[in-house]
Amino acid sequence: MARHSFYCLWVGGQRCSQTFYSAMECHKNRKTQRQQCLSLSCPQIIQFRSSAQKIFFSPETQRVEVQVLRSVSHWSTLIDKTEDSIQQAYVSLIANSRHYIYIENQFFVSLINSPDVNNEICRVICDRIIRAHRENETFRVFILIPLLPGFEGDIGATSYSALLAVLHWTMLSIAKGEHSMVENLRLAGVDNVQKYISFCSLRTWDLLCGKMVTELVYIHSKLLIVDDLYTIIGSANINDRSQAGNRDSEVCLLITDHEFIDTRMNYQPYKAGKFAFSLRKRLMMEHLGLLEGTYPRVKAPSTVQINVEDPISNTFYEDIWCRIAESNTRIYEEVFKVFPTNLVETFDELLAWRAESKLADDDQDAAKERLSKLVGFLVEFPVNFLRKENLSPTFASKEGLVSSSIFT
Numbered sequence: 144m145a146r147h148s149f150y151c152l153w154v155g156g157q158r159c160s161q162t163f164y165s166a167m168e169c170h171k172n173r174k175t176q177r178q179q180c181l182s183l184s185c186p187q188i189i190q191f192r193s194s195a196q197k198i199f200f201s202p203e204t205q206r207v208e209v210q211v212l213r214s215v216s217h218w219s220t221l222i223d224k225t226e227d228s229i230q231q232a233y234v235s236l237i238a239n240s241r242h243y244i245y246i247e248n249q250f251f252v253s254l255i256n257s258p259d260v261n262n263e264i265c266r267v268i269c270d271r272i273i274r275a276h277r278e279n280e281t282f283r284v285f286i287l288i289p290l291l292p293g294f295e296g297d298i299g300a301t302s303y304s305a306l307l308a309v310l311h312w313t314m315l316s317i318a319k320g321e322h323s324m325v326e327n328l329r330l331a332g333v334d335n336v337q338k339y340i341s342f343c344s345l346r347t348w349d350l351l352c353g354k355m356v357t358e359l360v361y362i363h364s365k366l367l368i369v370d371d372l373y374t375i376i377g378s379a380n381i382n383d384r385s386q387a388g389n390r391d392s393e394v395c396l397l398i399t400d401h402e403f404i405d406t407r408m409n410y411q412p413y414k415a416g417k418f419a420f421s422l423r424k425r426l427m428m429e430h431l432g433l434l435e436g437t438y439p440r441v442k443a444p445s446t447v448q449i450n451v452e453d454p455i456s457n458t459f460y461e462d463i464w465c466r467i468a469e470s471n472t473r474i475y476e477e478v479f480k481v482f483p484t485n486l487v488e489t490f491d492e493l494l495a496w497r498a499e500s501k502l503a504d505d506d507q508d509a510a511k512e513r514l515s516k517l518v519g520f521l522v523e524f525p526v527n528f529l530r531k532e533n534l535s536p537t538f539a540s541k542e543g544l545v546s547s548s549i550f551t
Contacts, residue, residue: 145347147247147429147520148363151376151396205417210397214379216389227388229379229395230262236369237267242408243283243455244268245423247364251288252312252382252551254322260551262386265316265324272339273331281409283455284340285464287430288313288524290359290483298482298493298529308542308550311534312382317342318526325526341460342524343468345430346475347441348514355503355510357479360520365395368423371406371415371454374398383551390548407453427451431467432519443518470516472523478502478510483528490532 212232216225237244253265268284275282291298292309318325328336345360365385367375377395379385385393400416407413428434428451432443443449449463475481480501487493503510536543542550 145345145358145360146363147345147360149366149376151398203421205421206401207416207418208399208401210399212375212377212379212395212397214385214388214391214393216392225388227386229375229377229393230264230386230388232375232395232397233367233386234263234267236367236373236375237264237271240271240282240369242281242370243285244271245285245366245368245426245454246381247287247362247366247426248381249289249293249363249365250309250313250380250382250385251286251316252309252380253316255324255327257322259547260312260316260322260383262381262383264381264386268340269324269327269331272328272333275339276331276333281455282339283460285343285454286340286524287343287345287362287364289362290344290346290522290524293361293363305542305550307534308536310529311536312547312551314526314528314530314534317524319530337465341465341468342526343430343464344522344524345520346471346481346522347438347520348475348479348517349440355478355507355514357475357481357503368419371408371413371420371423372400373416374419374422383548407456409455410453423454424451427454427464430519430521431463432517437519440514441517441520447518464521467518468521468523471518471521474513474517475522478513483525485523485525485527487528488531489529493529 210232212229213226214229215222217223252260253262254260255266255269272282272284274280292306292313294305294309297304298307298310315323317323320326324340325336328339333339345362346357347360348355348357350356365377365379367373375395375397377393379393379395384391398418400418400420402417403414404417404420405412406415406420408415425434429437431449431451432438432441433449433451437443451459453459454464472484476484476486478501480496480499482493482496484496487496502513536547
């Protein structure tokens with residue numbers, strides 16, 4: 144399975160290192176209850192050599208302000224209170240965003256007014272879109288998540304699986320049921336939801352032993368970019384496990400730009416932060432097949448002219464981003480009968496869909512001709528996949544015997 148992820152390298156920051164040391168001390172302290180000879184000393188901080196700077200720094204380096212964010216509590220770091228500064232930063236940046244929100248995450252589990260999932264990320268995104276709708280603002284939300292959770296299991300199999308359990312909570316968060324984002328937007332009068340928000344994923348294809356095959360690109364990133372000014376990069380997923388503070392321990396960096404460049408936002412002159420702008424631009428170019436060295440089977444044709452500098456203009460958001468995602472999705476559906484897909488809403492429909500003949504098997508030349516029209520890796524996330532089915536764990540399954548918090 145192909146994988147999309149990226150990481151942030153922190154050089155010379157003792158405060159960030161202390162976050163890891165405190166967690167290390169906590170776990171060592173517990174181990175000494177069984178192993179008396181275990182050393183509790185922290186690793187020595189190695190001084191960063193000036194001669195190594197050229198390895199990490201280049202003329203393109205930007206000056207930014209960095210704040211360490213954590214999800215920690217007594218169990219993970221022995222502190223006296225629960226810290227959820229990652230969730231607080233997400234909520235604050237989204238609530239105060241002016242133009243756009245760009246999210247890449249391995250998970251998206253966040254319900255509105257639900258007793259089962261308590262993080263506020265979905266609610267604050269929904270509130271921000273409703274405000275934009277009422278004030279007639281041009282505002283966009285880009286959310287990229289994997290087409291399927293990265294767990295063992297087969298959709299449509301007779302036995303339940305962790306894959307279905309996570310998919311169940313993902314669909315409840317996005318568009319299924321009264322606690323979902325899409326349903327709450329529609330109740331607030333936002334009928335054209337796609338005008339404000341796009342749910343996308345990544346997919347690719349290749350030849351394997353002469354046979355045409357396709358596979359999703361598994362998104363493993365944990366990223367938020369807001370208004371080309373603020374960036375959060377780290378280990379936190381969008382679910383209660385990462386955001387609550389008293390569950391999984393996480394660390395992120397909030398990066399605020401201090402150097403700016405002239406660009407455009409909704410066709411108007413705009414001062415964008417150099418780091419946030421360059422990162423968002425590179426990611427969009429990657430997903431649209433515009434980077435040098437892009438996998439040739441999905442590289443954008445040279446005849447395709449795409450400018451990603453203004454992410455919220457109709458020219459880019461509707462005519463490029465959403466249109467390419469839709470076009471790529473249709474091509475994969477025609478050639479490979481891929482799933483998940485919005486064309487399948489029940490398990491019976493899924494069985495029939497999987498049984499249909501594939502153009503990739505019947506006529507490779509015609510299939511390659513269709514696939515030559517692909518532009519990048521971007522596809523739609525199928526928000527209506529199996530929407531008429533109850534995907535919650537059955538009591539007879541092992542997933543039904545454990546707390547739902549395992550998956551949220």
